[in-house]
Each structure stands twice: as structure tokens, then as C-alpha cells.
Amino acid sequence: GAVVSQHPSRVICKSGTSVKIECRSLDFQATTMFWYRQFPKQSLMLMATSNEGSKATYEQGVEKDKFLINHASLTLSTLTVTSAHPEDSSFYICSARGGPNQPQHFGDGTRLSIL
Amino acid sequence: AQTVTQSQPEMSVQEAETVTLSCTYDTSESDYYLFWYKQPPSRQMILVIRQEAYKQQNATENRFSVNFQKAAKSFSLKISDSQLGDAAMYFCAYRSLASGGSYIPTFGRGTSLIVHP
Numbered sequence: 130g131a132v133v134s135q136h137p138s139r140v141i142c143k144s145g146t147s148v149k150i151e152c153r154s155l156d157f158q159a160t161t162m163f164w165y166r167q168f169p170k171q172s173l174m175l176m177a178t179s180n181e182g183s184k185a186t187y188e189q190g191v192e193k194d195k196f197l198i199n200h201a202s203l204t205l206s207t208l209t210v211t212s213a214h215p216e217d218s219s220f221y222i223c224s225a226r227g228g229p230n231q232p233q234h235f236g237d238g239t240r241l242s243i244l
Numbered sequence: 245a246q247t248v249t250q251s252q253p254e255m256s257v258q259e260a261e262t263v264t265l266s267c268t269y270d271t272s273e274s275d276y277y278l279f280w281y282k283q284p285p286s287r288q289m290i291l292v293i294r295q296e297a298y299k300q301q302n303a304t305e306n307r308f309s310v311n312f313q314k315a316a317k318s319f320s321l322k323i324s325d326s327q328l329g330d331a332a333m334y335f336c337a338y339r340s341l342a343s344g345g346s347y348i349p350t351f352g353r354g355t356s357l358i359v360h361p
């Protein structure tokens with residue numbers, strides 16, 4: 130089945146650091162990738178949608194200068210949390226799909242802890 | 245806007261027994277998908293089952309089956325012969341198929357399933 134690889138799985142860093150998370154579709158071309166944030170025992174909150182080669186569409190309340198998303202190829206999207214602060218600590222999940230009617234496949238998630 | 249409601253924050257079941265997780269949704273559309281996702285402690289979201297709204301037949305996938313009631317906008321998940329490995333958070337999700345839509349799924353708040361040995 131389709132596989133989405135997300136890296137790293139866990140990051141612990143100091144406040145003020147920028148952190149990059151990668152999301153790769155391993156065996157299909159992902160025209161659309163999604164980035165979610167999940168708080169403990171909560172549902173997934175969509176942060177942004179990115180289509181290959183174009184700017185990401187951010188959900189209301191998500192700072193695009195804080196959460197930089199790049200979808201430069203059909204197999205790779207990156208989320209960079211710039212100047213991270215403790216309140217950015219969370220579980221971040223990416224997902225990818227090949228087309229509008231294709232299933233959405235999820236990465237393993239990244240646990241981000243900002244000290 | 246579509247909403248997905250999972251009214252059971254937590255459910256328990258004995259191993260080998262059957263459990264049903266509830267999900268209701270609100271939409272004015274006629275074409276859509278409904279999903280159940282499983283998120284075990286390892287945190288990766290796994291698709292359990294998918295239902296196309298135009299299909300009257302309930303989807304099944306081994307021990308997992310759904311009861312899809314389109315008129316009632318209800319989409320419950322039944323897990324038969326529950327196993328310890330079924331313990332996880334289960335999310336119900338809705339995805340529009342409306343022309344010109346973004347096809348972005350809307351997730352419910354989730355139901356935590358506990359399986360007792």
C-alpha cells in the first residue's frame with residue numbers, strides 16, 4: 130500500500146530554534162499534502178494544504194510566517210516551525226494523496242518539544 | 245460547513261466481544277465519502293474502512309463493518325471479535341465530493357477504545 134514517511138519522529142530543541150519536518154510519499158506522486166497539528170487526546174487540526182509547485186493554503190488562525198510550508202516536488206513537502214516557542218510543542222502529522230478522489234495517507238507524525 | 249460528531253469520548257470492550265462506535269455528521273451534499281481511521285499509541289493514522297455515500301451496501305473489512313444510514317446521517321463502526329491490538333483512538337471523517345471542492349476531510353473528535361483482556 131501507499132506509504133508516507135515523516136521525519137524526524139521526535140524533536141527536542143531550545144526555544145528560538147527553527148525546526149524542519151519532512152514528509153515524503155514513497156511510492157506515489159502526492160499532488161496534495163496536508164499538515165495537521167494534534168494536541169493530546171484531541172482531533173487533528175488542519176493547519177494548511179499544499180499543492181505541488183504552488184503556495185500553501187493556510188487555515189484561519191495559522192500563522193504562515195511561523196509555519197513555513199514548501200511543496201517543491203511531487204514527493205516531498207516540508208514544514209518549518211520558525212523561532213519555535215514552548216507553545217508550539219505538539220504532535221504534527223502530515224498526509225498526502227495522489228488526486229482529489231484518491232485516499233489520504235498519513236505519516237507517522239512528529240513529536241515536537243520546545244524547551 | 246460539514247461537521248462530524250463522535251459523542252463517545254471513550255468506549256470499553258472485552259476481548260473477543262463486539263463494540264460499536266457512533267458517528268453522526270451534518271451535510272447538505274449528496275456525494276461524499278465517510279471514513280473511519282484508527283490511531284494507535286504509535287500515533288500513525290491508519291485507514292480502517294471507507295464508505296461511498298452513493299453505495300447503499302455497508303462497507304466491511306474483515307472484523308470491521310459500518311452501519312451507514314444516509315437519511316439519518318449516521319455512520320457507526322462495528323468491531324467484531326475485538327482484539328487487544330484494536331485499542332486505539334478512532335476518528336470518523338467526512339470528505340466532500342462536490343465539484344470544485346477541496347476534498348479536505350473533516351474529522352470528529354475521536355473515540356478512545358479500550359480493550360480489556
